Structures are given as C-alpha cells and as structure tokens.
Amino acid sequence: MILDALGYTDHSPAHTKLVAERAADLLDSFGFGEDVIRLAKIAGFMHDIGNAISRHHHAEYGALLANEILKETDLALQDRVHIVSAIANHDESYGVASDPVSAALIIADKTDVRRSRVRPKDPILFDVHDRVNYAVTATELGCAPQEKRITLCLTIDERICTMYEYFDIFLARMTMCSHAARILDAQFSLKVNGQKVL
Numbered sequence: 719m720i721l722d723a724l725g726y727t728d729h730s731p732a733h734t735k736l737v738a739e740r741a742a743d744l745l746d747s748f749g750f751g752e753d754v755i756r757l758a759k760i761a762g763f764m765h766d767i768g769n770a771i772s773r774h775h776h777a778e779y780g781a782l783l784a785n786e787i788l789k790e791t792d793l794a795l796q797d798r799v800h801i802v803s804a805i806a807n808h809d810e811s812y813g814v815a816s817d818p819v820s821a822a823l824i825i826a827d828k829t830d831v832r833r834s835r836v837r838p839k840d841p842i843l844f845d846v847h848d849r850v851n852y853a854v855t856a857t858e859l860g861c862a863p864q865e866k867r868i869t870l871c872l873t874i875d876e877r878i879c880t881m882y883e884y885f886d887i888f889l890a891r892m893t894m895c896s897h898a899a900r901i902l903d904a905q906f907s908l909k910v911n912g913q914k915v916l
C-alpha cells in the first residue's frame with residue numbers, strides 16, 4: 719500500500735508468492751531437499767516486509783521484522799538465521815548470496831520482471847522502472863541442472879524501453895544473479911528477444 723502510494727512497481731502478495739514459488743522450484747531443480755526449500759519459501763514470502771517501514775534499507779528492516787516474527791515460532795535458530803540473512807541480503811545495493819537459500823531468493827526476486835508489475839497509471843507518468851517492466855511482454859526462467867545453467871529469457875518491446883535503459887536498471891541485478899547462481903554451482907545467462915546478452 720505504501721509503495722503503491724509512492725508509485726513503485728508491484729511488491730504485493732502476487733510478487734512475494736511468485737518469488738517464494740520460483741525460489742522453491744529453482745532449489746528443487748538443483749536437487750536440494752525439502753528442508754532448504756521450506757526455508758527459501760518462507761524467505762520468499764517475507765522478503766519485502768521491510769517496505770512497511772521504508773523502501774530504503776527495506777532488506778535490513780525486513781530481516782529485523784522477520785526475526786521478531788520467526789522467533790515466536792518453533793523454527794530452529796539455525797534455520798531462522800538462514801532466512802533472516804537471506805532477507806537482509808536480497809537487495810542489489812549491498813546484498814550478496816552466501817548460501818542456497820539466499821541465492822535462490824535473489825534469483826527468484828531479481829528475475830521477476832513483467833508488465834503486470836507496473837501500477838495502473840497514465841503511461842505519460844511512467845518512470846524508467848515502469849517503462850522497463852512494461853516493456854517486458856514475456857518472461858521465462860529456465861533451469862538446466864545437467865548443464866548447470868539458469869537462463870532468464872525476456873521478450874522486450876524495444877519501442878517502449880531501449881536495451882540501454884534495461885541494462886541501466888538491471889545490470890546490478892543481473893550481476894547479483896550471476897554470483898548467486900555460482901552458489902548453486904551454476905551459470906546465469908540472460909537472453910533478450912532470443913539473443914544471448916549475458
């Protein structure tokens with residue numbers, strides 16, 4: 719609600735559900751067990767709760783809030799640390815993947831690029847974040863565990879956003895995904911309109 723008022727792209731339950739499911743699918747594809755998958759799902763559902771306090775530093779605020787909530791549950795301390803640390807490290811401005819839970823969370827979150835994340839508004843009011851998301855007409859995250867590869871395939875309408883604008887917004891996120899993929903012993907690739915660009 720707060721981010722809606724400030725005009726940010728969608729960080730609602732639709733986003734957190736997609737992130738939780740994508741992180742779980744990713745870990746499942748790479749052969750991780752139910753215990754790790756469960757932690758990634760919890761981290762996915764909770765990762766953006768810090769936005770309720772502030773968009774800036776929302777990852778750290780979110781980790782503190784998640785810790786307060788999770789310490790009231792029967793979750794083991796070690797599991798709680800994995801979740802809280804993944805939430806604290808999911809933002810590209812300073813975060814970094816350090817284990818499979820944080821790696822899966824980062825890849826699932828940073829690859830959620832889609833037209834439906836743009837809040838309904840007059841296109842004349844679109845900022846570059848709106849344009850970059852609005853330009854993406856199809857997104858597919860492919861996992862090839864045998865080839866140790868994770869590939870994000872985007873279809874971008876270049877009449878709406880140029881490749882320069884896309885990379886201006888997403889280069890740091892794609893670099894973060896690349897590092898996260900290595901934690902999963904995989905390579906991260908990006909294809910835009912059928913062309914491999916990363």
Ligand SMILES: [Fe+2]
Pocket residue numbers: 765766776808809
């Ligand atoms: Fe976030």
Ligand SMILES: [Fe+2]
Pocket residue numbers: 729733737765766827
């Ligand atoms: Fe997010």
